[in-house]
Amino acid sequence: MSAEVFAIADTCFLIDWASWRRRNLLFSLFKTVFVPESVLREVRSERTIEWIATSLSSGSLSLFTETPDVIAFARSLVEKSKLLPIRGIDLPEAICLAAGKMRNYIVITENRGALMAAEILEELSGINVWRSLKLIAEALRRSLVKNDFREVFAEYEVDTGHRFPKKDLEEVLHELRGEA
């Protein structure tokens, strides 16, 4: 199964994307996006819950029930992240990382601790972790959005209160313009 068929989303990602006017772009990028039960428990607002419930009913999102092996691996990742001078991860993000590694899903996250862990922990070598910057870039690359590149990233920042690191955003815009 192609890795890009499935993704698994963490809490911060879902909360941010629920606020974005183009949030359903997510479902053009993946066949289905798994939402761990532990992540679902953290979501409270009407806006986010409604989006998740609608997407679960259409099959664009799917519930991911954590199995004992995923939880055990996730707990070990939490512990290891606390031993290094990086921002530690907590169990909900760790479950996404563990499932991503074990099931070859793309992990989609807006949690910097998860990005750090993926890059630094040997247990996660080879894992594919995308943040919003990469997802939006991928949507633009595939022409799923026709607007001006910079405008789309700016919309996301306005809608979510998110800020892309300037250097990273400029690199992505440069790459996209090179391909256009």
Place this chain on the structure above:
Amino acid sequence: MSLEEKLEKWRRLEEEARELRRREADWEFINSQPPRIRAALKLYVETGDIRLASKIAGIEIEDFRELLRLAKIPVVV
């Protein structure tokens, strides 16, 4: 990239993000909040750790996310 180089890269990125949060935060708003919320917002500015900050504030992550908007603290990932 060696482990030390990766750690140094993330240390630098974290410092840049912290500076941005400090600079853009609405300190008047933050300082007008009740002690628990004020402490949590300050912790977020310094660490970017939303789960820990929301626990200190005693509110859900999603509600804390809204509070960050009101405090004009950018989320940098």
